[in-house]
Amino acid sequence: xxxxxxxxxxxxxxxxxxxxxxxxxxxxxxxxxxxxxxxxxxxxxxxxxxxxxxxxxxxxxxxxxxxxxxxxxxxxxxxxxxxxxxxxxxxxxxxxxxxxxxxxxxxxxxxxxxxxxxxxxxxxxxxxxxxxxxxxxxxxxxxxxxxxxxxxxxxxxxxxxxxxxxxxxxxxxxxxxxxxxxxxxxxxxxxxxxxxxxxxxxxxxxxxxxxxxxxxxxxxxxxxxxxxxxxxxxxxxxxxxxxxxxxxxxxxxxxxxxxxxxxxxxxxxxxxxxxxxxxxxxxxxxxxxxxxxxxxxxxxxxxxxxxxxxxxxxxxxxxxxxxxxxxxxxxxxxxxxxxxxxxxxxxxxxxxxxxxxxxxxxxxxxxxxxxxxxxxxxxxxxxxxxxxxxxxxxxxxxxxxxxxxxxxxxxxxxxxxxxxxxxxxxxxxxxxxxxxxxx
Numbered sequence: 001x002x003x004x005x006x007x008x009x010x011x012x013x014x015x016x017x018x019x020x021x022x023x024x025x026x027x028x029x030x031x032x033x034x035x036x037x038x039x040x041x042x043x044x045x046x047x048x049x050x051x052x053x054x055x056x057x058x059x060x061x062x063x064x065x066x067x068x069x070x071x072x073x074x075x076x077x078x079x080x081x082x083x084x085x086x087x088x089x090x091x092x093x094x095x096x097x098x099x100x101x102x103x104x105x106x107x108x109x110x111x112x113x114x115x116x117x118x119x120x121x122x123x124x125x126x127x128x129x130x131x132x133x134x135x136x137x138x139x140x141x142x143x144x145x146x147x148x149x150x151x152x153x154x155x156x157x158x159x160x161x162x163x164x165x166x167x168x169x170x171x172x173x174x175x176x177x178x179x180x181x182x183x184x185x186x187x188x189x190x191x192x193x194x195x196x197x198x199x200x201x202x203x204x205x206x207x208x209x210x211x212x213x214x215x216x217x218x219x220x221x222x223x224x225x226x227x228x229x230x231x232x233x234x235x236x237x238x239x240x241x242x243x244x245x246x247x248x249x250x251x252x253x254x255x256x257x258x259x260x261x262x263x264x265x266x267x268x269x270x271x272x273x274x275x276x277x278x279x280x281x282x283x284x285x286x287x288x289x290x291x292x293x294x295x296x297x298x299x300x301x302x303x304x305x306x307x308x309x310x311x312x313x314x315x316x317x318x319x320x321x322x323x324x325x326x327x328x329x330x331x332x333x334x335x336x337x338x339x340x341x342x343x344x345x346x347x348x349x350x351x352x353x354x355x356x357x358x359x360x361x362x363x364x365x366x367x368x369x370x371x372x373x374x375x376x377x378x379x380x381x382x383x384x385x386x387x388x389x390x391x392x393x394x395x396x397x398x399x400x401x402x403x404x405x406x407x408x409x410x411x412x413x414x415x416x417x418x419x420x421x422x423x424x425x426x427x428x429x430x431x432x433x434x435x436x437x438x439x
Contacts, residue, residue, distance in 0.1 A: 066095035082114035102131035141170035264293035304333030344373035
């Protein structure tokens with residue numbers, strides 16, 4: 001880019017022709033900077049805007065300088081210098097920069113956002129939304145997304161969810177199905193995270209996202225959405241819908257961009273959904289495939305979870321020997337991964353497996369080991385410990401008071417019909433394919 005012509009003397013001393021050439025060069029630099037910015041070449045855009053700003057100081061009207069400061073501020077923010085950007089934007093406002101289209105407020109919000117001053121950022125994003133005209137729907141939607149993430153950062157999950165939903169509705173009006181689907185998925189996610197939420201709000205957002213998936217051509221994005229939908233339906237205990245979406249995601253795990261780990265995650269999730277639906281025979285295949293894949297990847301923690309879930313399914317099918325085998329495999333893998341909580345779960349499961357077989361001595365041993373490990377893991381919830389103490393008390397009471405040689409099966413049957421029993425303890429949670437900010 002050619003350098004700007006040197007300007008000397010005061011504005012009053014310059015001939016009109018020279019002022020015209022300065023104005024022309026400034027406009028050229030602004031246009032070039034905007035082109036660089038649109039091409040994601042932020043450094044070149046910043047250089048062009050700096051030169052334009054230097055030239056604007058030689059012009060009599062303040063609006064030219066305000067325009068240059070506005071663009072320079074946006075470029076500073078884009079290049080990771082929000083403090084400088086904010087200073088430029090506030091100066092532009094003082095000089096009379098146009099505010100009616102909301103872009104100035106949006107960029108001020110972006111500066112505060114990058115500085116992690118989320119309450120201030122939310123204030124300016126909200127102002128931008130009010131300032132955008134009705135024909136600037138996409139800009140309003142973008143601001144709603146930014147506002148939503150700021151609200152998440154301030155802990156206001158319910159308002160964040162509402163903002164995501166409004167953004168999704170706005171994107172839908174301008175026919176942007178990918179953006180709409182991602183916004184609706186985030187709405188469902190944060191409705192679920194809010195302290196008080198309506199199941200109808202969650203399901204409405206999930207259904208809207210699911211319908212839009214048929215219009216999405218980006219296979220990688222589609223796979224992520226299907227997996228997230230499956231996770232959220234599982235959180236709502238809608239396991240049939242969860243299974244359907246995991247299966248849809250699994251069908252996309254082939255061809256270009258195929259990821260063995262993503263397929264393993266989906267198989268694990270699909271197996272967990274089948275466990276919840278009590279389709280244990282099908283669950284065995286999914287958990288087994290996932291465990292083999294994680295093993296090949298060297299991911300012992302994830303492999304441990306699959307072995308645990310295999311033990312769960314075998315236990316529900318009363319294949320107690322296999323349940324015990326996979327519980328031991330899970331325990332070894334959790335030890336390798338340094339996961340004390342996982343070790344505790346595996347020990348509890350081993351205790352239950354032995355209890356179901358009438359092996360009270362080993363059952364007591366593993367239950368006590370599970371109690372110690374839950375303590376070591378600093379698990380906040382008292383539910384696992386309470387559950388195990390109830391089992392230990394039941395076994396101790398039985399051993400102290402019965403002389404019936406056939407009572408082994410009786411105590412086992414009575415415990416099996418408790419809600420938390422079976423040859424399994426509470427299941428391993430479903431997995432995400434990877435943390436990602438959806439919008």
